[in-house]
């Protein structure tokens with residue numbers, strides 16, 4: 507499958523095959539690709555909770571207002587932002603580069619995030635957005651399907667996954683084998699409603 511095909515065949519799946527399981531090697535392959543997703547300053551501020559345990563998936567299903575996907579899908583991934591990543595031993599984000607580069611990045615991170623909860627939160631959301639698309643496209647290449655989801659009770663989910671205080675749940679993605687094709691697309695907007703050449707006016 508090439509990239510264009512992965513993009514155009516990715517759909518938000520409602521019914522997953524409850525009998526399909528992913529091996530831990532498959533989950534690891536998917537997550538190894540996922541952590542190649544871009545983050546600002548390479549701060550890698552996403553944290554992923556990968557759930558395959560059926561009893562936890564069922565609790566997640568209840569928190570997701572009884573939507574079926576987390577219960578029937580093979581893998582549930584909670585994409586979370588670590589809003590302390592900017593100060594969490596930041597030299598390691600450029601460990602392959604000279605010390606001067608590492609120190610430069612550390613200073614830039616401090617400048618941008620130390621006094622701005624908004625920047626920390628925005629960055630968490632941006633990073634998890636990119637990672638989410640990587641997960642869904644890589645899943646297609648592995649012959650799997652997915653559903654991105656935010657229809658869940660945040661506090662309940664935070665309790666289930668024991669979310670640390672300085673982390674934010676950005677979204678959940680269920681990966682698995684589709685039991686039936688997605689319905690016809692809702693309908694994309696016209697290109698000229700959403701794409702502006704050079705500027706808005």
Ligand SMILES: Cc1cc2nc3c(=O)[nH]c(=O)nc-3n(C[C@H](O)[C@H](O)[C@H](O)COP(=O)(O)O)c2cc1C
Pocket residue numbers: 516517518519520573653654655656657658677688691692
């Ligand atoms: C942030 C986000 C949250 C979503 N939450 C849910 C959800 O809770 N339940 C669900 O069935 N679909 C959910 N969806 C799927 C969207 O409804 C779906 O992506 C959209 O209708 C476009 O369809 P497509 O993904 O098949 O192209 C969500 C999608 C996104 C991006």
